[in-house]
Structures are given as C-alpha cells and as structure tokens.
Amino acid sequence: MFTLTGDPDGEEPYVSNPSGDGTNARGPMSGDYLLQVSGVSKEFPGVKALDQMHLELRKGEVLALVGENGAGKSTLMKLLAGVYTPDSGRFLLDGEEVEISGPKHAQELGVSIIHQEFNLMPDLTVAQNIYIGREPRWGDFLLSEKRLNEAASALFERLELPLDPRQKVSELTVAKQQMVEIAKALSYDARVLIMDEPTAALNDAEVAVLHDLIRRFRTPETGVIYISHRMDELKAISDRIEVIRDGRYIDTLTTSETTMREVISLMVGRELKENVRPETEHGTDEVVLAVRGLSTKELLHDVSFELHRGEILGFAGLMGAGRTEVARAIVGADRHSAGEIELKGTSVRLPNPSVAAANGIGYLSEDRKRFGLLLDQRVGFNVALSSLTKYVGLGVFMKDNAIRVTAREMVETLRIKTPSIDQTVQNLSGGNQQKVVIAKWLVKDCDVLIFDEPTRGIDVGAKEEIYQLLNRLAAEGKAIIMISSELPEVLRMSHRVAVMCEGRLTALLAADEADQESIMHYATLRPDVLGAVDETPEAEMQEAGTR
Amino acid sequence: SGSGNSSSSGSSDKKPTVAIIAKGFQFAYWQAVKKGAEQEAKKLGASITFDGPPKETDVDQQITMLQTALAKKPDALGFAALDSKAAAPYMQQAKSDGIPVIAFDSGVDSPVPVTTAATNNKKAAALAAKHMADLIGNKGTVAVVGFDQTSESGKDRIDGFLNWMKKNAPDIKVLTPQFGAGDLTKSADIAKNFLTANPDLAGIYGANEGSAEGVAQGVKEAGMSGKVTVVGFDSGKAQIDAIKDGTMAGAITQNPVGIGEKVVWAALQAIKGKSLPKTIDTGAYWYDKSNLNDPKIQALLYQ
Amino acid sequence: MTQTAVQGAQAPALNRGRLRAGLQQLLAFASLIVIVIFFSLTSDVFFTYDNLVNNVLVSTVVVGLLAVGTTFVIITGGIDLSIGTGMSLCAVMSGVFIENLGLPLWLGVLGAVLVGGLIGAVNGAAVAFFKFPPFIATLAMMLIAQGLALVISHTSPIYFTKAPGYIDLASGSIIPGIDVPNAVLIFFVTAIIAAILLNKTIVGRYTYAIGSNADATAISGINVRRWTWVVYVIGGLFIGLAGVMISARLASAQPATGQGYELQAIAAVVIGGTSLAGGKGSMVGTVIGSLIIAVLNNGLQLISVPQEWQNVVLGCVILFAVYMDMLRRRER
Amino acid sequence: MTQTAVQGAQAPALNRGRLRAGLQQLLAFASLIVIVIFFSLTSDVFFTYDNLVNNVLVSTVVVGLLAVGTTFVIITGGIDLSIGTGMSLCAVMSGVFIENLGLPLWLGVLGAVLVGGLIGAVNGAAVAFFKFPPFIATLAMMLIAQGLALVISHTSPIYFTKAPGYIDLASGSIIPGIDVPNAVLIFFVTAIIAAILLNKTIVGRYTYAIGSNADATAISGINVRRWTWVVYVIGGLFIGLAGVMISARLASAQPATGQGYELQAIAAVVIGGTSLAGGKGSMVGTVIGSLIIAVLNNGLQLISVPQEWQNVVLGCVILFAVYMDMLRRRER
Ligand SMILES: Nc1ncnc2c1ncn2[C@@H]1O[C@H](COP(=O)(O)OP(=O)(O)OP(=O)(O)O)[C@@H](O)[C@H]1O
Ligand SMILES: Nc1ncnc2c1ncn2[C@@H]1O[C@H](COP(=O)(O)OP(=O)(O)OP(=O)(O)O)[C@@H](O)[C@H]1O
Numbered sequence A: 001m002f003t004l005t006g007d008p009d010g011e012e013p014y015v016s017n018p019s020g021d022g023t024n025a026r027g028p029m030s031g032d033y034l035l036q037v038s039g040v041s042k043e044f045p046g047v048k049a050l051d052q053m054h055l056e057l058r059k060g061e062v063l064a065l066v067g068e069n070g071a072g073k074s075t076l077m078k079l080l081a082g083v084y085t086p087d088s089g090r091f092l093l094d095g096e097e098v099e100i101s102g103p104k105h106a107q108e109l110g111v112s113i114i115h116q117e118f119n120l121m122p123d124l125t126v127a128q129n130i131y132i133g134r135e136p137r138w139g140d141f142l143l144s145e146k147r148l149n150e151a152a153s154a155l156f157e158r159l160e161l162p163l164d165p166r167q168k169v170s171e172l173t174v175a176k177q178q179m180v181e182i183a184k185a186l187s188y189d190a191r192v193l194i195m196d197e198p199t200a201a202l203n204d205a206e207v208a209v210l211h212d213l214i215r216r217f218r219t220p221e222t223g224v225i226y227i228s229h230r231m232d233e234l235k236a237i238s239d240r241i242e243v244i245r246d247g248r249y250i251d252t253l254t255t256s257e258t259t260m261r262e263v264i265s266l267m268v269g270r271e272l273k274e275n276v277r278p279e280t281e282h283g284t285d286e287v288v289l290a291v292r293g294l295s296t297k298e299l300l301h302d303v304s305f306e307l308h309r310g311e312i313l314g315f316a317g318l319m320g321a322g323r324t325e326v327a328r329a330i331v332g333a334d335r336h337s338a339g340e341i342e343l344k345g346t347s348v349r350l351p352n353p354s355v356a357a358a359n360g361i362g363y364l365s366e367d368r369k370r371f372g373l374l375l376d377q378r379v380g381f382n383v384a385l386s387s388l389t390k391y392v393g394l395g396v397f398m399k400d401n402a403i404r405v406t407a408r409e410m411v412e413t414l415r416i417k418t419p420s421i422d423q424t425v426q427n428l429s430g431g432n433q434q435k436v437v438i439a440k441w442l443v444k445d446c447d448v449l450i451f452d453e454p455t456r457g458i459d460v461g462a463k464e465e466i467y468q469l470l471n472r473l474a475a476e477g478k479a480i481i482m483i484s485s486e487l488p489e490v491l492r493m494s495h496r497v498a499v500m501c502e503g504r505l506t507a508l509l510a511a512d513e514a515d516q517e518s519i520m521h522y523a524t525l526r527p528d529v530l531g532a533v534d535e536t537p538e539a540e541m542q543e544a545g546t547r
Numbered sequence B: 001s002g003s004g005n006s007s008s009s010g011s012s013d014k015k016p017t018v019a020i021i022a023k024g025f026q027f028a029y030w031q032a033v034k035k036g037a038e039q040e041a042k043k044l045g046a047s048i049t050f051d052g053p054p055k056e057t058d059v060d061q062q063i064t065m066l067q068t069a070l071a072k073k074p075d076a077l078g079f080a081a082l083d084s085k086a087a088a089p090y091m092q093q094a095k096s097d098g099i100p101v102i103a104f105d106s107g108v109d110s111p112v113p114v115t116t117a118a119t120n121n122k123k124a125a126a127l128a129a130k131h132m133a134d135l136i137g138n139k140g141t142v143a144v145v146g147f148d149q150t151s152e153s154g155k156d157r158i159d160g161f162l163n164w165m166k167k168n169a170p171d172i173k174v175l176t177p178q179f180g181a182g183d184l185t186k187s188a189d190i191a192k193n194f195l196t197a198n199p200d201l202a203g204i205y206g207a208n209e210g211s212a213e214g215v216a217q218g219v220k221e222a223g224m225s226g227k228v229t230v231v232g233f234d235s236g237k238a239q240i241d242a243i244k245d246g247t248m249a250g251a252i253t254q255n256p257v258g259i260g261e262k263v264v265w266a267a268l269q270a271i272k273g274k275s276l277p278k279t280i281d282t283g284a285y286w287y288d289k290s291n292l293n294d295p296k297i298q299a300l301l302y303q
Numbered sequence C, D: 001m002t003q004t005a006v007q008g009a010q011a012p013a014l015n016r017g018r019l020r021a022g023l024q025q026l027l028a029f030a031s032l033i034v035i036v037i038f039f040s041l042t043s044d045v046f047f048t049y050d051n052l053v054n055n056v057l058v059s060t061v062v063v064g065l066l067a068v069g070t071t072f073v074i075i076t077g078g079i080d081l082s083i084g085t086g087m088s089l090c091a092v093m094s095g096v097f098i099e100n101l102g103l104p105l106w107l108g109v110l111g112a113v114l115v116g117g118l119i120g121a122v123n124g125a126a127v128a129f130f131k132f133p134p135f136i137a138t139l140a141m142m143l144i145a146q147g148l149a150l151v152i153s154h155t156s157p158i159y160f161t162k163a164p165g166y167i168d169l170a171s172g173s174i175i176p177g178i179d180v181p182n183a184v185l186i187f188f189v190t191a192i193i194a195a196i197l198l199n200k201t202i203v204g205r206y207t208y209a210i211g212s213n214a215d216a217t218a219i220s221g222i223n224v225r226r227w228t229w230v231v232y233v234i235g236g237l238f239i240g241l242a243g244v245m246i247s248a249r250l251a252s253a254q255p256a257t258g259q260g261y262e263l264q265a266i267a268a269v270v271i272g273g274t275s276l277a278g279g280k281g282s283m284v285g286t287v288i289g290s291l292i293i294a295v296l297n298n299g300l301q302l303i304s305v306p307q308e309w310q311n312v313v314l315g316c317v318i319l320f321a322v323y324m325d326m327l328r329r330r331e332r
C-alpha cells in the first residue's frame, strides 16, 4: 500500500504526493530509517485531524515538522506517544511494524515526547515529576528520595539546566516548567525524541541552551522530531523539514537547500505579507497609563513607565525578569507593596482584574491553560466571557444570538480553526486556543491591552495576522503593552522597548535605539546593590544566555 | 474549676452530681425526661448534666459520652442504653469507681444498675395493638411505621405490637413494617404510600413521636382523616391535636417526666446508700379524646 | 434549554443539531422513564394521578428545592453541606417570626427565606472572601445551623397555630379544579425560574465560568469573589424556601430534622448529570434526579420491597441512572 | 516526614529550611494545642492520663482509622462516602464469621478486613474502570452496604459471645504495665504504616501524582486505573479494620450505625489540611484532624456545654482550626 519515498542521502526534497498514498518507487533501505509513519489517519468528532499522514525519520537527524495551527502535528505526535490510537495506518520502528499500545509502551520502544500542553503533576517536586514511574527504590516498593534527588541533580548538571530537584512544580514559571518537561524527556534513554513546541515558552538564550542539548542528544542511532512555529530556529537546528497542511502530508524539504519563504508558502498555501511594521512611527503624546514606583514584595523594584495612546510598548527581558509580574501587578492579579497607577491622569486603585477591566485595562496571560481559557466550555462562551455585560438585554437576559454572531466574526477574523463555535476549547489545537484568548480581549474592547506572549504557539501565518491586528488596534488609538520573549518580534512591533532585569526596569529604548545588542545589554544589567534574591538559577541562566 | 456547673468531685459540701446519658436529646420525649430530671434535681438540691447522641443508632457515640461522663466522676449515673450489652464493660467501670448507676427508659443487661426506671416497651406496644384491634373491629389490614429497625426499644415497640396481634387477632393482617427514622416527612410519605398500595387499610400504627406525627400528617394529606384508624405512641402537640381533630384515634404515652424524676430521685437514694426496688415501672397509658383532659393523663403529656 | 442539559451554558449550535439535541434531552429522561415503566407494570396503583401527584411529587418538593438551589453552588465547583440543617433553622425562624413574634404571614415567610439567604451569604463570604474550602465552610455551617435551630426553638417543635394560611402554602391548592398541592406548583415554578437564571442570565453564565476555571475567569475581568458569593446567596434563598415548605407541610418547625437531606439533595444533583468538579450541569437534570429518588422511594414501598433491601436497590439504580447518563454523553 | 505534614511528599529543601520546617510542623499542631490548653484550664479532669487515653484517644480510634484510610482516596482527588456504612457491614461480617460460622478469631478478623478490601475494590473498579464519579459510586455503595448490613444481620445486633479475645482487640492492653488500650495502639501503628505507605512508597507517590494531574500521570506511563483501584482497596482495608475495632469495642456488631461517620472522617481529613481537590495532604494532618474532633467532643461535654450549643462551638472551632492552617501555609 505504501512505499518509501525520497532520496537515500536526503539531498533532494521529496516530491509531494497529493493523493496521500505516497506511492513512489525511489527510496532508501528501510534500515536507514528510525521511524516511519505511513497512511495514518485519525478522526475526531467533526474533525479529520490526520488524513493518510506520512513521515520518515532518519537515523541521526533532526526532522522539523511544521504546519499551521490545527494542521495535525500534535495529533500525530500523540499517536506516536501512545496517547491516541490511529484509525488506520502503520508505524515502523527500525523497519519493523509496531503497534503502540500506550504511553508506557512508547517509552519502552524508546519514544520519548515533550507534549505541547504541559503534562506535569504540579503538586510533586521537579525530581518526582521527572522520574515518575521510574523512581529509585529499595526493593519494589520503598522509595529513595535521596537517590531520586541525586539522580535529578546529576541530570540537571549534565544538561546544564538551572533547576532545583526539590522545588514543587506548581511554584515554577512556565519557562521553568518547560525545562522540566525537557529534562524529563531527555532522562529516558530514548532513541526517538519528539518535541512539540518546546521553545514556545522560552526566550532566545534558553532556546540556545535547548538547541545545544539537542545537538548533544543526537547520535547516529537517535533521531529527533521537532515541532516549532519559530521559523528562525528551524534553520539552526533541523536537517530536514516536513510540511503538513490540514492533516495531510505536503512535502519534505532539506533545510540547507530551502528558504523559509518556501517552507511558509507550502505551509499556508498562499503568499504572506511579511515584515509588517507599525503603521505609525510612534504613538501619540497622550499618556494613557502611567506606572510609578511599582514594587512587589517578591521581585519588582521601583518600576516606572508611561504608556501612550496609539503606542505599542514592547517588554523584553530574560526569564524571570519580572515582566509578567509587572503586568499582573498592574491589573491587580497580584498585590503590589508600593507604587501608583495613573489612568488618563487620575490615580486609580486596581485591587483585582475585574476593576482593571472595568477601567478598560485587559490582560492576556502567558499561561493560557490556567489563566486564559475555560477549557471545558465552548469557543463561543470563551470569546464572550469578558464582555458578557455587553450582551445583557431586557435587564437580565443574555442575548445569545448576538454573542453567536460576534463569536463567528471572531472565528473568521482570526481564522480560528474549529468545526463550529460550539466546539469545546479543549479540543482545539494549541495555537487555535491562543487565538480564542486573543479574540476574548478583542471583543472586550479595552483602551489598554497588556498582551503577555500573545503569539505563543501561533503559526507564522497567523502571527503576521496578529501583528497586523496589533497595528490596527494601535492605529485605532489603543495603548498596547506587548511582553514577548522573541526578540525579533519585540524589535519589529514596538514603538518603544522596555527592558527588565531582575525586577527592575533597566531601560526604555526608542525604536531606533533598540537592537539585539542593546536589549541584551540592559537585560543583563544587574544592579550591583543587594544582589539577586534567588541568585543561583538566574545567574546560571544569564551565563547560558551570554555564552 | 473554671466553669460554674462543671463538677468533678463529690465532696460533701457540694451538691451531689448526677450525670445522665440518654438515648437522644433533640426530641420532645427526651426533653420531657430532662425536664423531669431538672425539676427533681432542683427540689432535692442536686446538680445534673444531660447528654445524648444525635441519633438512636449511634451506639458508639453514646458509649463515648458514657465514658466521658464517668471521667467527671459524678456521684451517680443515670443511663438509658442504646445497646445494653455493648455498655456492659462501662457498667463494670462505674461499679469499680463506686458510682451507682440508675438505668432508665429501657433495661440495662447487667447486674450493676441499682434500679431500672423504665417503660416496658413490649407491654406498651401490646396495649397499642389491643386498642387498635378494638377500634377496627378485630379485622382488616394494618400498617406499621417504626422509627428504628435495630435498637431494643425500636424493636420492642414493633414486636410487642406484632406479637399481640398474632396471638389475639388472627383476622388482622399486619403489613411488613416500614421505618422512617423518626423523621416526620419520611414517615408521612411512608404512610401515604401504604394508603395508596392498600386502599382498604384499616389502621396505621406509628411507633414513636416522630413516626406517629408523621403518620397523622400523611393520613391528613391523603384526605383519609377519620377513615383510617391511627394509633400513635408518645405525646407531643401534633399528636394531641390529631387526636382532638379525629385524625388519630389515640396513643400510648409513657411518663417521661416521671422517668426523669425517678432517675434523679433514685440516684440520690443510692448516693445516700438507701436500698431501692429492682425495677420502677413508670408505666404506659392509653389516651384518646375521651380522657385527654383527665388530669392524670394531662400530667403525662408533654407538648 | 435544549442542549444545556448536557453541556452547560449555551444554546444548541446548528439547526441540524436541533433534532439530535431534542433526542438527547429525551434520553436524559431515559432512566426515569424506565423506572416509571417498571413500577407501572409491577404495581397497579403506581401509575395513578393520586399516587404520582400526591405521593411522588409532594415528597419531591423539599429535597428538590434544596437540590435546585445547590445546583448553582455545585456548578461553581463548590458544595453546600449546610442545606439540610440550614433548612431546619429557617423553618424554626419562620416559626419564631409567625408564632412567637406574631408577624403577618407574608412577612414571616419572607423573613425565613431571607434567613436562608443569610446562611448562604455567610457560607459565600467564608468561601469567596476568606478562601475557606467550601466543604469546610459549609460543614461548619451545618453544625452551627443545627445547634442554633435547637437553641432558638428550645429543642421543641414550634407549631403553627396563629396563621392557618401557612399550612395552605404547602397543602392547599391555589388552582381551582385541579388538585395539585401548592408545594408542587411552587417547586416547579421555582425550578423554572432557576433554570432561566442559570441558562439565560449573566449570573448563570458566571456560575459556569467560575466552575470551569475560576482563575481564568478572574483574569478575564470578572469579579469572581462577588459572583461566587452571589451564587451561595441564591443557594441560601432556596434553603429558606425549603424551610418554609417543610414547616408548612408539617404545620410545625422541627428543629432536629434536616441532617441527611444535604446528601439526598447532592445525590439528586449528581444523578442529574451535574459534575462535582464544576463547570457542567443543568437544572432539568437536577429535577430529573430529584424525581428519580422520589419515584424509587415510593415505588419500592408500593411493590413491598422490605426496607432493608430498598437501600440496596436504590444504590444499584443510582449507578444505573448515572451510567445511562454517561453513555448518552459519550455518544454525542 | 518533616515537611510532609505541610506539603506532601517532599523532604525540606535546604538546611536552613529544616528549622523552619520544624516550626511549621509544630504550627500544624497549633489549633490542637490551643484547644487542649483551653480545656485543661477549664476542666480539672480533662488533662488527666485517664481522660486523655481512655476517653479521648479511644474515641478517636474509629473515626481516625476511617480518616486515615480515606486520606489516600481524597489525595487522589476522590471521595468515599461508603466508609461509614461499609464499616457496619464489615462489623456484621465479622460477627457472621466469628459468631455464626464459628471461625477462629484471627480468621474472622482477617475476613472482616478483607470484606472491607472488597468494598474498596468494588468502589475502585467503579471509579477507575467504569469511570463513575467517586461521589456517585461510593454513594451507591453507602446505600448498598447499609442495606446489606441490615439484611445479613436480620436487623439485629450480633453479640460476640464465643470469642472473648475479640473484645480484647479493642479494650485489652497488650503492653503490660502501661494502661493503653489495644485499640489506641492499633490506631497509631496503622497510622504510622499509612504514613510510610503515603510518603515512602511508590503507592503514595502515585496517589499524589494521580490527584495532582491524572492525565499527566497516565501520559507518563503510569497505569492510573490500576493504581486508583489500589488506592480504593487500601481505603477499603481501613474500613474493614474500623469495622473490627468498633465491633470489638462494643462487643457487638451494630448494623444500623455507621451513617454519619463518613462526614466526620472526611472532616478530620480536611481539617488536617488535605485538599479535596486532590494532590495535597498528609497523614500527620489527618491524625491531628481526628484528634481535634475527639478532643472537642470530649472537652465540651466535660465543661458541661449544653448539647445544643456543642455543635455551634464545634462548627466555629473547625473554622478556626482550618483558618490557622491556611495562615500557616500562606506564611511559608
Ligand atoms: N481531542 C480532540 N477532540 C476533537 N478535536 C481535536 C482533538 N484534538 C485535536 N483536535 C483537532 O484536530 C486538529 C489537529 O490538532 P493538533 O493539535 O494536532 O494541531 P497542531 O498541528 O498541533 O496545531 P498547533 O500548531 O496549533 O499546536 C485540530 O483541528 C483540532 O481542533
Ligand atoms: N507562581 C510562582 N511561584 C513562585 N515564583 C514565581 C511564580 N511566578 C513567577 N515566579 C518568580 O517570579 C519571578 C518573575 O517571574 P515573571 O513570570 O514575572 O518573569 P517574566 O519576566 O515574565 O519571565 P517569563 O515569563 O519568561 O518567565 C521569577 O523569579 C519567577 O521565578
């Protein structure tokens, strides 16, 4: 039914096979392949997630898997990890057909995966999470916590990750949680390592660390499948790039012989307007939001800045610099110990996000699962959540039809891939979930929008759309704070860039002053006084970042 | 000691203390016992405590209360056992601590109690059966609503009724008893279901205050007031009203106030070392519309 | 309310979905219908107007009212253990207002319902503002309400003698000609109001949102604390109403009853398909759940199942009903 | 076990943390200590060896055993409502084995404990394999166990007359010289075993993992269904043991007792700081929670608080104890 395609040396890009059955006479010996996927289909109620999918992973290579949000990447990986079972199709490992019966079986077969959505036990420690199911024991039953932590420490040392084995996962930031996932996946003696958007939560320095890890992991006997929406890193890390669209196999390209432009156009199936820049050179002079001397007990120290009407203010900094904390303190999600917030010239007290929202300040969290979505509710409900008061008629009754109209509009505008607005958000792909959160804030129509990592997990095409949208919002006179760990994005989109380091605002750069070097400089400008509170991990991180 | 009425030793310059452990405290019956005990204590110059578990199935909790009461080293103990065998070791403990025990409400299966002030529940239930049989002309179908399937007094109130019927009224058919936990609403629902399932029902017997009042309520709701003979047990305003308006033909009353008085009286006798009869039968009496205002009956009723 | 029985707060999606949704709705009744058919076949008095209305429906009212009120609380992911004894406290307060203080009937009833609201407000404040786990806050309230009911009533029932109209609240029949007790009418009317509140108003929407993800709801700019509190107050008002209905039915306020009703009410809610994890549930389901319990209690006695076996059967039927419901959802 | 009372399954992180962790541990006892001091001052018999051991500790045993067993279940995010009536069923079965069938003492006890395990196994199968919500599965089991206890015992208590040693299981004193009832010893020994099981073994680790995030645990290759089932079986064995202890103490198996114990046990667990949402909790906390309830019941009676007020006080103290615990955690 299916024969292998492609050149044994991988010099030539594969020919795309629109019929999906992959019939092609040329091909390497199956022994060269670590993993082959052929004719795999998977259907969810109302959604054909995978249709005759096809993938080959060679020994010793990093294969990037790209596609738009909802293309089916994660679904394919979950099939490989034994989380789902396919409706049809075959998996071959080392040329032998295998049926992956469950996560445990996948592990035994040497397939290790970092899932896109976190799969950690928040109440357990870092070490306990990593070695779950493989705890060092005395006999069969008794645990050895000491050996567990030692093993984890050794692992972190080897991987050069700044993690404390004894810390509870619930206390970690998203980025550190991602590191735990990475460490966990690498701790298995896996031959096939699958990474589903491992860098979505990481900044550039951390991405470099991860790439270093991948290079060290790669041996002639192992292979990596790497999923990412960051086109720039594909070039750096991958050998070949497989493109899929709408659940179907499109093409496989050799990285060194292709341009990203080509990959993107295969991905989205249309030409993209690229490099959108702000429509205006700078925002107006009208100060909408002024933050003065904002401090928190834990981290923030005397953060002051002004945000103008029509402006996009980028926030850059290393992990844990405190950007998220600034945002949360402003909207009252966390308490601040000192400081003042002025809205259009009058001092306001924002004890919680509902007061902030009532005052026209919206906050989109970096952690969409926890702070962004009602996962078990429908798309329409999630989109309308912040603005329900707008849809009250006759004094009490909800105007459901108006909500539905708005929700459909948003699904169209943001190209949210969903069978209907009644789909449960949980069933959307990661990127589409992110779009739902953005839609929620667009409907709310705030004057000040604080977007924390708004493009996390969003495909290139959609990213451009979101950039355009941000520009349009700014042009309409909204004031926008954009926190992002992707420097190119910050540089491209911002009228001004605020740089943070260890809870302090170290610089406010105008667009023409801001570049990679200047931001990096200020992002590592540690105050000589006091020193850091939580010194070790951050220090290591910065070393990693500057290396 | 810190709290005014907490007492710990029986030193002679203090009022003698009597700790009373009942089977409950929330229902009017137990409140009447308490009232009697308090009256007598006031009269005789004693101080009492009165405790009981929340439900009449909570044997374990009653035992814990009994233990705690003994820890206070009262001069005497009044005890109404939910399960007298289960309490036996603690009776021994009371004995070795030199605390005289007065059993009340139902017997305690132990040689320790110096006397027992109680209603003979089987006899009382038989009395209810007899009146029921008379009222329905010794034939027909009768339903029974109990309050507790397992406790001695709960069983005796049913068994006494069933046994009498079996022996003396062969033409009366008694349906399988149902139990409503003494809850008025539940008992009312049960009574209504009985009436629905057996439209020719001649009578219903409710075996304690809650059951009887529930039955009366159910009969009223079913629109069968006066058409079915209801016989109750214990007293309480709703029952008395039901008797007055004809929903209930009559009921058996014990003498809870008298029981309470006798417990305290006997306890003080025992403290003084006086001898007491082995049992004090506090009696059970039939009351209906005709004798409701009889002062003798009035004295037994509580509302 | 079509699909809401299944999913929560939204109207059915597509027109082609309507038919399917209708069928679903019917399936929600499936276990109830099976049980009713069973008893109709095994007992010749079960399926009579008199039995269904005067026995089954009347015995549904109190637990049903509590279940309807506590559905809101459960959808937020909370739980209310104080509904049973809280109901007794409200009944006692109704007695105090009407009998002891001699207030007019309507004022006494209003007062009792408001006492329920107060109980809910205290629970809600403990949960929403002081961040007590709902189980603990309402467990404490359960004990406190029980104690206060006994203290205030001096551990004796309070009989309603001064206001004869009070009893009619439950047992009278306001619609001439049709013999449906007021209690039943009141139950269905309030259940419908509750269903509208839950499905068609912003309170309901926030109820689902909070139960689904309270953190995300808060970050979305909703005052989660305030709305959580409101939900407990709504639940409390139903406690008060249940207290009025039970005391009106019995013509007396029984201070010692009440405990145990909370488990029955919560069971009714959960049998009706509402998840204790929050975020999912429906009023129709709760009403069906209450009816299932009432029908079982009635039917088992009618066909003379010995009482000790009744619990065993009840347990098995609950499993069956919930299993049917689980299958129905899986098939969607 | 140092920090585990607070946090769950971890050892304290840093050396400088040890001291703080020790202090924390002490603070976990804070409310208990406050209550004990209060009663010591207000009653001169409270703080006596006899009262503390023979009254307080003995009355802790049954609820304590149930609470310890159900702590496992609650940490997985489940709940077990069948522990109260399940205990009665085990007590009755113990009576059947020893009295009716005349089995030797040890075999009868073992049998009763295994009946508990069986109850847990059925609950666990319903929850883990058939995906019933734990509340529903164990509510059904609560009704079924209650019914079966009554059916099997013919609604009469079974008295232990043939095996005099049976009563000694609870009331005897195995350690010569020291007057501590066996029941108390058994409780503490099993609580320690349970603490080891929870903190030092793989079962405990998976218990926390499942409660923390069952999906993630499954994806990590753990057989979540099997381990969930195991946890319910463990809880069930404690039900059986509690059944043996209560019947040994009472020298009789009481078929109708039991209901209500589940709420008390769950309350003890939650007062002890275990979260009903799962993932968090400790055995030390559960033991403290059980002691708090027992001390309150004892002390309030000793200082002659009228019984109707006792519930009010109990409710308030529960709020106080939990609030203290919440403060303690926040300060970390
Ligand atoms: N459990 C599910 N139930 C229903 N539909 C699902 C489920 N999981 C995924 N889908 C659908 O399958 C399609 C593929 O999703 P998948 O998560 O594989 O996309 P993806 O390529 O990983 O996208 P992204 O880049 O946004 O992560 C999407 O349309 C999604 O809505
Ligand atoms: N839930 C939490 N528990 C404990 N510490 C936290 C938590 N969230 C953040 N922190 C700490 O607060 C500091 C600031 O984190 P914050 O999220 O504000 O940084 P950031 O600049 O947004 O970086 P990023 O989002 O990339 O991690 C970090 O030191 C982090 O470890």
Ligand SMILES: [Mg+2]
Residues within 6 Å of the ligand: A073, A074, A075, A116, A196, A429, A430, A431
């Ligand atoms: Mg994905």
Ligand SMILES: [Mg+2]
Residues within 6 Å of the ligand: A323, A324, A325, A366, A452
């Ligand atoms: Mg951040």
